[in-house]
């Protein structure tokens with residue numbers, strides 16, 4: 246990477262409460278878990294940490310509660326060179342949490358937003374300078390939608406590139422979508438965005454072609470299959486390398502962070518996607534959303 250990329254991330258911080266088990270319980274069933282871990286997470290924090298590990302100057306705008314989880318999450322950001330001055334500590338609400346069931350190389354997640362819900366448009370505005378100073382703004386959907394819009398608007402008004410990771414999916418108004426230069430749904434989120442189901446590669450290609458021609462550049466993240474985008478009107482997929490998967494939590498966040506670092510460093514679309522895919526494939530080889538975020542040297546060595 247030629248220069249030190251500057252990325253602003255507006256998003257969530259959660260304590261991930263993760264239970265590993267042999268298989269997911271069916272509705273109404275109790276199964277025995279094997280392990281329990283409380284580890285730092287939240288899409289905003291994961292993405293910020295991914296950027297910082299890859300050598301970027303990463304600044305996170307968000308909010309935690311005034312409690313033990315909140316302190317641990319802020320410390321984790323500081324220890325990993327993520328600028329956390331714009332992570333507010335809110336008095337009367339707990340830090341956000343994610344309850345994660347982890348089985349069979351996959352997971353299911355329930356989030357309780359807590360203080361993430363207090364990352365308001367006003368707080369984003371107060372920290373607008375961090376966005377204006379960045380080359381790329383990265384946002385997801387675990388803070389209020391109006392705050393996401395505010396961050397995107399500030400970025401667009403200042404010529405900062407914007408990446409919208411529409412996760413977890415909520416319906417997105419057109420005017421908000423227009424503020425994004427890039428949008429990075431996974432396959433399920435893309436189906437929600439378009440209201441269609443894609444059973445084959447051909448159907449996915451047709452769906453991607455039809456979706457908002459002239460809108461944000463679309464990158465569909467596809468887990469172990471890699472990441473797809475349109476190149477000269479045809480579906481192009483950067484395949485994920487085969488790795489020993491330990492935990493997929495945060496793999497999408499790693500891709501998003503790495504992609505932002507790459508475009509801020511001047512790589513073209515295909516190169517930036519390839520860089521993101523490599524980074525994400527390394528991230529799944531360790532347990533925990535943040536523990537597996539690779540350093541720049543590890544990605545180059547792959």
Ligand code: RIB
Nearest residue numbers: 259286287288343495534
């Ligand atoms: O993308 C993974 C993240 O989603 C987890 O860290 C969890 O906190 C949820 O926000």
